[in-house]
Amino acid sequence: MQAFLDVFDIYFLEAVINGILLGGVLALLALGLNLIFGVIDVTWICYAELVMIGMYGMYYLVQYYHLPYWAAAPLVILLVALLGAALHFLVIAPLLTAPPINQLLATGGVLFILQSFATVAFGIDFRNLGIRLPVLALGDMNFSYARLLSFGAALIGMIGVYLFMTKTFTGTAIRAIAQDRQIMSLMGVDAKRIYLITSAIGGGLAGLAACLLVLQYDVHPFVGLSFGPVTFLICVLGGLGNFIGGFVAAFVFAEIISLGGLFSDLEWGYVLAFAFFIIMMFIRPAGLLARRS
């Protein structure tokens, strides 16, 4: 009995830590989406598909052009950042004055476009980088370096965005626009330019997430569906546009998925997480950290 308990605890601890590691990447994704929502007031339903394109970018750069991982990553981040800016310029900008639902649905159309573009261009095979990172054994627990690396890089990425937002003029302008859309154009801030920069940063974060996720998961055209919905739910759970709320919610969600998966199949972890989300919406509709009015 004692031995059984020991084993159980080790697995439990391992699941808890893996949950935290997963939470890092989810928090990165949530940050990008929150940034775009907070500043432009648009939900990019196709956000995870940008990540998917980035993962394919990594795959082709590393496997076909034989670039080392560290050289391919900045290129992919740049590529997805450009994609984000293009998405804003082509789809969101013409719809800025339309009802918010139309913007959301238009990005739903972009989701279709990116998914089927990947199907047509890359095929539906599962592909991976072929990089196998070693596994860190800590006592009886195993953690893959891929996850540790992702967690670290995600944290660095988030700190970078934080510094950009607080220390530079553009970052300050972005935060100001998030607070009051109308007044900022009177203050001499070019809203169009800020929107474009924000979209590029949001895309860049998706690119960074792609570089990290491609270490852990195979890439295929529908890979976005496996973490896209989770990302939206995290953002809503944290309060759309609330950066810190999104950060906290990412870890809460990751723990539920990880621990739920420990006791049963991984799908049940997701079911639990989704159900938790719906219940939380009723208890705290404005997000985990929102003040009660």
Add this chain to the structure above:
Amino acid sequence: MNRQVIGWIVGIAALIALPFVHRDPYHLHLLVLILIWSFAYTSWSIMGRFGLVSLGHGGFMGIGAYVTALLWNHVGISPWIGIPLSMVTAGVLALIVAYPCFRFRITGHYFVLVTLALSGIVLQVITATRDWTGGSLGYTPQRAGSGRSLFALQFDDKITWYLIALGVWLVGLVVWRWIDHSMSRHAMEAISEDEDAAAAAGVNVTAEKLKITLISALMTALAGALYCQYQMFISPDTVSGIAVSLQMVFAVIVGGVYVSLGPTIGAIITILLAEFLRIGFGTKAVGWDNLVYGILLVLFIIFLPKGILGSVLDKFRTQPKVPQRS
């Protein structure tokens, strides 16, 4: 009897007569699919036209299909009882999720994302209970002895299915018109403009929204059940999940949300486009149909937000539409 009513009667008579004149099974198959999906899209548009954009309808459709098939295979309950049961299940789920949503004023983006979670849950539950539902490999209702059985609601001839689908589709249009001409429509339009003002004007906001949501969910579940009975094969990806929800939104927006035949036009365009690409390009066409859908969806939202039919009708009408009561 004005011209519009005569047009409808002639049109319906022609549609009923069609399978007895033109018996090509492939064309009938396409028509059945178009009718079933038109019904599903019409169900979505009942909510969608009032700004209640739901991405949870994939979930309701999945429940309709899977509950009916599971009850038939595991318990032996005839679809005649199973379909109403599956509709009740979807309705109860819709109420459980929608009531707090409306009570706590969850609207806009938030409502879309809550309903997205709902269709995510249904998809994951179907996949997770793979011992019962076959998971992502799909599921087949057991064949009843011979090819046709009224008890099992299985028919191997296309004409029967065509007439069933036609009937259900007409019911969908009747419900659409009924809501269009009822007080609910005015209440819902007021709500979608300004909830507080509508409430102040005496509209029971929560009750009106719940009514519309319930009708829409019940109809969507029926569409799912019919699809399952007709195709005799369902998989989580074809009847549930976010992709199906988005597909509904897409077709309705292309056809037109604010006109009764809009969703039908959307279904005709999307299904014919997919078939055209499939026949023209074979397996090479995988993905192309969705690529075209996606581009069309974006273009439509930017340039033609009222959809094809809505825009065409606008061109012909000089003054805004006044509900005609004759």
